[in-house]
Amino acid sequence: MSVLTPIAVPPRPAVAPRVVAKAWIFAFLAANVMLATVFFALGDLSDDPLISAGRLAGIYAAQAMAVQLLLVARLPWLDRRLGMDRLTSWHRWTGFSLLWLLVAHVVLVVVGYAGIERTNAADELVQLANTTEGILRAIVAFALILVVGAASARFARKRMAYETWHFVHLYTYAAVVLAFTHQIAVGQSFASHPAARAYWWTLWLGAGLAVLAGRVLLPLRRNLRHRLRVVAVVPESPDTVSVYMTGRDLDRLPARAGQFFLWRFLTRERWWQANPFSLSAAPDGRTLRLTAKAVGSSSASLRSLPIGTRVFAEGPYGAFTTIHQQRPNALLVAGGVGITPIRALLEDVSGHVVLLYRVRTPADAVLLPELHALAKTRGAVVHVLSGPSDLHGPHGPVLGPAALHALVPDIGDRDVFVCGPPGMTSAVLRSLRELRVPGTQVHAERFSLAA
Template identity: 45%
Template sequence: MSATVVTRRAARPAVRVWWRDAAGLTAWFSVLFVVALWVSGRGLQDLGTGFFTSAGRLAGLLSADLLLLQLLLMARIPWVERGYGQDRLARWHRIAGFTSITLLAAHLVLITLGYAVTDRSDVLSEAWALVTTYPGMLLAAAGTAALGMVAVTSVRAARRRLRYESWHLLHLYAYLGAGLALPHQLWTGADFTASPVATAFWWTAYAAAAGAVLVFRVGRPVWLNARHRLVVEQVVPEGPGVVSVYLRGRDLDRLPVAAGQFFVWRFAGPGWTRGKPFSLSAAPDGHRLRITAKDLGEGSRRPATLRPGTPALFEGPYGRLTETVLKGHKVALFASGIGITPLRALLDELPYRPGDAVLFHRAGRPEDLLFRDELEELAARRGVRIHYLLGHRSPGRASWLPAGYAPVPDEQVLRHLVPGIADHDVYVCGPDGWTGAVVDSARRAGVPAGRVHSERFAW
């Protein structure tokens, strides 16, 4: 089914550079301030007389601060998300999380060793005494277990064995872990209550993290769903194992969404509690939305079974792969498989001139090419140049091109197919390894880093 879209040119929030700078400086300031609190509490002086205990205090403080930053990174704060994009925030979230849990483990070991030295007891006895006799320690131990489970399931090997829905559900335990750690910090953490400044800082940090989660992960989605009341209008097959879902609702011209963004979707019926991210596959026109899903497992199989009138719940919109990051008027778009969905929407909305847009569409077989009729119509109407990349890639070679191009370096092929590629904004969406190959090729071909925009299909 062809979808000729009348593009809605509503004003959207701009991406302001100072938002990025302010968010980054705030994060670094919090880390430095925590170290300053430790120093003001005789942390440096105590290293000489009680090294283990003093170093454990610092590890615990930094762990707590990074845990709160980790929550803020994925709180879906709109101006932070628009400034950095979900890819980068998710990467920093993982780094902050692994660093936090490592410091937490160091805190536990060092504090136990320090107390054992002071009490002249063995380490195991001291650990048992700390957990069972100190206020809030049992709760903290439970919180540590929850955070440890989140860290273990975040390891790449574990993520590969988990469905997205299961992984997402397990990560909700991070909120439980942070909450269970708070009583211990307030009751026995001297560095948290040592001064009015320290107390004000930690209460403000916890309130900011909790408030951001409640407002942007809970309150905003509830409000948007109540306002727009989306329901399934129709489900249309697009190719082998691929369907498009059209949704209608109220006041969609007021929904703050742009082509290239994605939502986390839930549909009434079996499995409605498990959200799944799907990008818009057509530019929003103020009347309805379209998403396209490929059957890649249980979660992505659900859209094919939907019936007209099924209520839809959504979180978002998310993603920075939009017009707002555009630096010039020439664009090169690279899509592999289902990664065509946000780029198909962008081709509707980006303000390019005839001949200034080129699309590379990667698929294993001709029948796997999605939206071919729509793309050909765009080529005729807006002058988009299209290159279909069919067939298997070369085994053992990190290339985004089919095997037939193997003798020639990727960047040389790119310069030949897109003269003046360095003057283009490059948009990429596809599997993680393929996306990385495109980005590397574009950079070697002379495209500045600030003009390469990618949305990786990985979690």
């Protein structure tokens, strides 16, 4: 008679991986701000305080633009430790900081020169554009950044298809090139000292090469090597389907349970669409599987994918993996189709596991037979919590702090992995804060990005 035992807990790093990554990023930013400020003081000061302040704002804007590129370069080391959702959030806030720095740069410099020339700001801007090399390019770059910033606002983003939003953001690369040529042409800190020129060339080339490597070369290399293709399409429910893929040397693909890819299925109708879907089973070196719910025309059409379809996959992405597990045991919380990365994690997470699966009706609980089979094999506990979004039980809201503590009394001693719709995820995170579960033990992925 076999004895069910949880997966053994592997050795954990002394410092959490995301803490290490954050420390490196903050050290990088601090060093760059210090260097840029020193080079500014050496060569970019003006007798007019407005012009000096405007130039300094422009220097910091140039740094913010380079950081923007690094945040979206999808570098594996950063992505595995911080996750695309956190990097995307930082990219968004850096973008708005960049926008305001550019506004300050333009306004302060133009007003400063207008004061010296004793003219109005509009006339001074036209005069600078007509007489100073690089200014017109800077104006075009500023206009492109304004367009991208407007498209990134929440009200605009919600009304825009992903492909349209992505196309608009490609203008950022044109703005980067124009801004750099403007800096070369008129940037005093760029021309003031050989060390300053070396610094700025290194920063801009490093950021550009990072984007080229992470967004183009690495995906091309992996796809040429692994050559994924569809081998099975299996309906899991009336509105949910699993797609199985195989390829070459998949044991060398650095994918982990909980991660996701941007998938392009190379049919005539779909090749131009890149959709993010999580792996719904831990990679086994032979096949990859995604499971998707029909929430739009793109995911609904997966059911009709021809067997043998070639697949171009960008990834793996995401920090929602067991490399961040700090405690011996774990709690997994899934909502709706957010069960897909959670189901994969159930194979990989260490120690004793409790799984809470929140669905509107029992029929919505896809992959449930697999979950029960895995739970039986490894001695885990599965609770399916079905009912409307405002469902209350004996301890209040079913995912409230009292209910979570009743279901998992030792919740404070477990790592908690949460994946589901943004509203559910936010509610669970609030409950965990009320229960004083340490933040280093909480790992969340909002399924609006990774699903």
